Amino acid sequence: MNAGVSIWPCPVVRRPERAFVLLSVALSSNIGGTLEMIAPLASNQSSWRKTGRLWQAFYWIALVLIFAWAIWKRFSLPLDPIADPDTWGYLSPALRKLTGAEYGHTHGRNFLYPGFLYVVLRCFGDFPAIGIVQHLAGLAAGGLFLLTWRRLRAFVPNSLVNPSFHNAFGLAGAAIYLFASDTIRTETQLRPESVCAFLVGVNLYFTIQFVYCGFVVYRRTAALVCGIASVFSSLLLASARPNFWFVVIVVMVPVGAFFVRQDWWRQKIALVIGIGVAATLVLWPERILNREDEASQTFLPTMLFVMHADLIRDQMAADLKGNDSLPYSREWLERVYTALTSEITKSQTKYPGHYPSLNFDPEYLWFEPTSIVTQLRRDFGNNLSACCAFYRFYYWRTWQHQSLRALRKVVRQFSIYYFPNCPAYTPMKIWPLSEVYERAVTSLDLEEYRKIAPSLPVLADFMQRTKSLAHNAPATKQAGLLRKALTDLAVSYLPILLLTLILSGIIFGRQIRWRRLRWLAALVLFGAAYNAASCLEVAIVNSLEVHRYITVQMYATLLTQFLALWLILEFALEIRRHNRAVV
Numbered sequence: 001m002n003a004g005v006s007i008w009p010c011p012v013v014r015r016p017e018r019a020f021v022l023l024s025v026a027l028s029s030n031i032g033g034t035l036e037m038i039a040p041l042a043s044n045q046s047s048w049r050k051t052g053r054l055w056q057a058f059y060w061i062a063l064v065l066i067f068a069w070a071i072w073k074r075f076s077l078p079l080d081p082i083a084d085p086d087t088w089g090y091l092s093p094a095l096r097k098l099t100g101a102e103y104g105h106t107h108g109r110n111f112l113y114p115g116f117l118y119v120v121l122r123c124f125g126d127f128p129a130i131g132i133v134q135h136l137a138g139l140a141a142g143g144l145f146l147l148t149w150r151r152l153r154a155f156v157p158n159s160l161v162n163p164s165f166h167n168a169f170g171l172a173g174a175a176i177y178l179f180a181s182d183t184i185r186t187e188t189q190l191r192p193e194s195v196c197a198f199l200v201g202v203n204l205y206f207t208i209q210f211v212y213c214g215f216v217v218y219r220r221t222a223a224l225v226c227g228i229a230s231v232f233s234s235l236l237l238a239s240a241r242p243n244f245w246f247v248v249i250v251v252m253v254p255v256g257a258f259f260v261r262q263d264w265w266r267q268k269i270a271l272v273i274g275i276g277v278a279a280t281l282v283l284w285p286e287r288i289l290n291r292e293d294e295a296s297q298t299f300l301p302t303m304l305f306v307m308h309a310d311l312i313r314d315q316m317a318a319d320l321k322g323n324d325s326l327p328y329s330r331e332w333l334e335r336v337y338t339a340l341t342s343e344i345t346k347s348q349t350k351y352p353g354h355y356p357s358l359n360f361d362p363e364y365l366w367f368e369p370t371s372i373v374t375q376l377r378r379d380f381g382n383n384l385s386a387c388c389a390f391y392r393f394y395y396w397r398t399w400q401h402q403s404l405r406a407l408r409k410v411v412r413q414f415s416i417y418y419f420p421n422c423p424a425y426t427p428m429k430i431w432p433l434s435e436v437y438e439r440a441v442t443s444l445d446l447e448e449y450r451k452i453a454p455s456l457p458v459l460a461d462f463m464q465r466t467k468s469l470a471h472n473a474p475a476t477k478q479a480g481l482l483r484k485a486l487t488d489l490a491v492s493y494l495p496i497l498l499l500t501l502i503l504s505g506i507i508f509g510r511q512i513r514w515r516r517l518r519w520l521a522a523l524v525l526f527g528a529a530y531n532a533a534s535c536l537e538v539a540i541v542n543s544l545e546v547h548r549y550i551t552v553q554m555y556a557t558l559l560t561q562f563l564a565l566w567l568i569l570e571f572a573l574e575i576r577r578h579n580r581a582v583v
Helices: 015-027 031-042 046-050 052-075 087-098 112-124 128-155 163-179 181-187 193-216 220-240 242-260 265-292 294-307 309-321 330-350 362-367 372-379 384-401 403-415 433-444 447-455 457-472 480-509 511-541 554-582
Strands: 430-432 475-477
Touching: 052 128, 052 163, 052 181, 087 112, 087 447, 112 128, 112 220, 128 163, 128 181, 128 193, 128 511, 128 554, 163 181, 163 480, 163 554, 181 193, 193 220, 193 242, 193 511, 193 554, 220 242, 220 265, 242 265, 242 511, 265 294, 294 309, 294 362, 294 372, 294 384, 294 511, 309 330, 309 384, 309 403, 330 362, 330 372, 362 372, 372 384, 384 403, 403 511, 430 433, 433 457, 433 475, 447 457, 480 511, 480 554, 511 554
Parallel strands: none
Antiparallel strands: 430 475
8 A cells, every 4th residue: 555655664653644644545546646656746856946947938838828728718709698597687787777777776686797797888889898808807817816826835935846846736727727618608608607706716816915914924014905805805706696795704714813913903993994995885885776676675585485495384384283373374374384385396396307405496486477486475465575574484483493404404405515526617528509599599588678679789789699699609619638637626626625624633733843834724724614605605595506606616616626735745745755854
């Protein structure tokens, strides 16, 4: 059994390190051979110093080629963005403003992405400009990946990994992100997910810069600026995609640690003021605009009700059997229970493949014209406040009386992201664009679009081009090597994460020996928490079977996984060096 290091002849190497080797072999029979091959290449050897300039030239040539190929892959495709059934909620504020009406919320959507669409259409007057800007944001996210990776090097003093190898490893990660079909597909959508990777990249970059300036090199002004930018970008991200609100909490952890320190009072006061201004800039317009949109008030309570409909049904049954005092009449609850049971059964029959982890289709309960949400609105006489109060009442009552089942639902949803394979990596072979645009034609075939199109030629042209692309758009193919890399990353994500958790425990438990790796371990844990926070939020309020909640996490997942691989390599090289010194 060869794990790439020889620990058995050395009495100095103790049980935690042995546990690392045993677990690494158990998790993957190839990891030992991989480390055996990588270690000589990654370590700081004199032969690398001699060829440093040549390697640097190779790096920059590879960088240019990667970005050139990424640009070609994006701009060789149709630039018209792809509509879907949710597009009206994001696009209609811009369309109304362009036709002289008032800008406002629609269907409970945020103001940030609709505002972005309005600015692009106002400045360029054409829908392909949206696709161009979104592709440029995706390319910028790839650049931020590299900038972040190079900054991370500063957290590991005296790294045993050769700088050239480290840079090449980061370049490989950026290439995977830039070339992945799922990344490009997301950038083509008329949804806020199209710019989320860029916002995640900005947020992670400034957060890491804040940690570096505030806790490693103690640069006061830089720490202040990066801290404000970190919080501001996290609020922008959560505004664009509400499933990132728990991520704001994770980002606030290093910010909170900054306030715990005993000095830097001026910077603390300035940071509080900056955070207040940032929150006002993001949250105040949202607060003003959603007053006129009733969907903003009903969206979350309705989602919680339909996503937990089976648990709420069972809680209603228990309430009807008992004698608890409830704010609703028994006769009415019996009628609601019967209707909810019937509608859940109908959803299972009509859409048996939707949401297999829930075993019913919550979208049917919500959007079917004759289903339970419509019935309840009618029962409450369109009194939305009373209807939402009922949703909230039974959601919280279900958590109080069926907490174990509710927790199992959360755990089951949470596990979708981690087991058996991480779905953030999609090794699709073919992406048939004509089928995608064909569905977009159906999404645009609404009365709302047809009413605006005659007075807005840019919309009419966009709808016509979408119809044309439904017949002649090309199909794109993802390279076999890239599919293999994505598959390997998906399969290895959970084993690598578990291994790095064990290594982090060793590093923080024995800080004297592993002091130089503590920041790297902390950053891996931060990245894992960043992903877990978003997954947990979705697991609580929705389902991770909705793919758009997964695709927006690829950037952070990939960066965290590459960080974890770097930590494993540093740990293995440290053991290797220690064993050689003892021998």
